[in-house]
Structures are given as structure tokens and as C-alpha cells.
């Protein structure tokens with residue numbers, strides 16, 4: 324058998340993933356042309372590279388179609404119910420840092436905390452007859468967070484990209500999204516609520532608990548972890 328390693332197929336996460344493995348003696352590269360989604364692994368036998376969208380890697384790990392995968396810790400937590408039962412965190416990788424935050428229009432001068440948001444949401448509902456809309460793609464993490472913090476009078480509206488634009492476009496009153504430099508929030512006249520981030524994300528190497536691991540695969544994993552200085 325062969326151990327399938329899923330890595331992001333493009334962008335900064337892919338480049339940094341290649342660098343991270345290379346610093347540890349394993350060279351990952353694309354098989355052929357720049358747009359070809361298969362890869363080559365040098366430095367260890369028995370590992371096959373699978374190039375995937377970062378957002379699909381949690382699902383592939385949970386289905387056991389890949390044995391290991393690199394993706395953001397935010398995506399695993401949001402997309403997999405009881406994620407700890409399906410995957411195991413082998414290593415935080417130290418890049419792809421982003422905070423999942425809640426932001427409201429800068430001009431809402433009386434809304435700075437979660438309590439303020441809860442009060443504003445109740446007032447909004449009384450006034451408009453529908454719940455305050457929060458645009459996000461992180462549905463599970465945001466619902467759990469609001470439940471834990473007693474925020475109730477809201478509805479989530481799905482936004483799979485350009486989420487900060489939904490407030491100006493009048494499809495939401497507030498947003499929940501990741502930020503790293505804060506540039507996109509500033510450019511869209513939004514401010515972060517004064518509370519802990521919902522999640523502090525970074526790229527992470529996960530092992531699937533759902534994949535079929537032969538003895539040979541386990542030996543390959545042990546060798547890989549030895550090279551990387553990780554516990555398997």
C-alpha cells in the first residue's frame with residue numbers, strides 16, 4: 324500500500340507546505356506542468372502526493388481517502404463534526420496564521436463587545452422584524468461560539484468569498500471571517516469586536532483516524548515522523 328498525503332494545490336499554503344517538508348528532508352513537487360494536480364515525493368519511499376483544495380482536505384481525511392493532509396486548523400474544526408475523533412494533529416506548521424473574528428461596521432459606535440452585539444441584535448429584530456444577518460462561511464464554529472457566549476438573535480447568511488463586501492452590499496449587517504493583516508476589514512470600514520478570536524488558525528499536518536493503515540503504512544508514517552521530529 325501507499326500513504327496518501329494531501330496538500331493544498333495552489334497559492335501560499337502550497338508553497339509554504341513544500342518549504343516546510345523540504346526543510347525536513349522530504350521534497351514535494353508537482354509531477355508535470357504547473358496546473359497538473361499530481362505530485363512527486365522524494366526523500367521517503369511509500370508516500371504519494373495528492374494535490375487538493377485546502378477546503379476539501381478535511382473531508383478527504385474524514386473519509387479516509389487520504390492518510391495525511393495539510394490544511395488550516397480552522398477548516399478542520401468547521402467542516403468536521405467531532406473532528407478529534409476523525410483526525411489527529413501531527414504538527415502545527417507555523418504558517419498560514421489567521422484569526423477567525425466577528426466584525427461590525429465601524430460606524431456602530433455603541434457596539435464593541437459580544438454583549439453589545441447581543442443587545443444590538445435584539446433591538447434590530449424588534450425594529451426590522453427579522454434577525455440581524457451575519458455573513459460567513461464558518462457556520463459551525465460561529466454557531467458554537469455564539470451559543471457559548473449567549474448571543475441569540477442573529478441569523479447566518481452564507482458567504483463563500485469577499486465576505487467583507489456583504490455589509491456594503493446590504494446582504495448582511497455584520498461578518499465572521501478570517502483576518503491576518505486586517506487590510507480587508509479596514510478597506511471595508513469594519514471593526515473587530517473586542518473579544519477573543521473564535522479560533523486562531525494555522526496550517527497543520529493532520530493524520531486521518533479513518534483511513535486504512537496497513538503495517539507497511541504505519542512503518543512509513545513512523546519513518547516520516549522520525550524525520551520530522553514528530554510523535555505519530
Ligand SMILES: Nc1ncnc2c1ncn2[C@@H]1O[C@H](COP(=O)(O)OP(=O)(O)OP(=O)(O)O)[C@@H](O)[C@H]1O
Nearest residue numbers: 334376377378379395397398419420421501503524
Ligand atoms: N489572508 C490569509 N492569511 C492567512 N491564512 C489565510 C488567509 N486566507 C486564508 N487563509 C487560510 O488558508 C486556508 C484556505 O486556503 P485557500 O483559500 O487557498 O483554500 P480554499 O478555500 O480551498 O481555496 P479554493 O477553494 O479557492 O481552492 C484556511 O485555512 C485559511 O485560514
Ligand SMILES: O=P(O)(O)OC[C@H]1O[C@H](OP(=O)(O)OP(=O)(O)O)[C@H](O)[C@@H]1O
Nearest residue numbers: 484485486500501502503504505506507
Ligand atoms: O486580513 P487580510 O490580510 O486582509 O486577509 C483577510 C482576507 O483573506 C481571506 O480572503 P481570501 O484572500 O482567501 O479571498 P476570499 O474573500 O475569496 O475568501 C479572508 O476571507 C479575508 O477576506
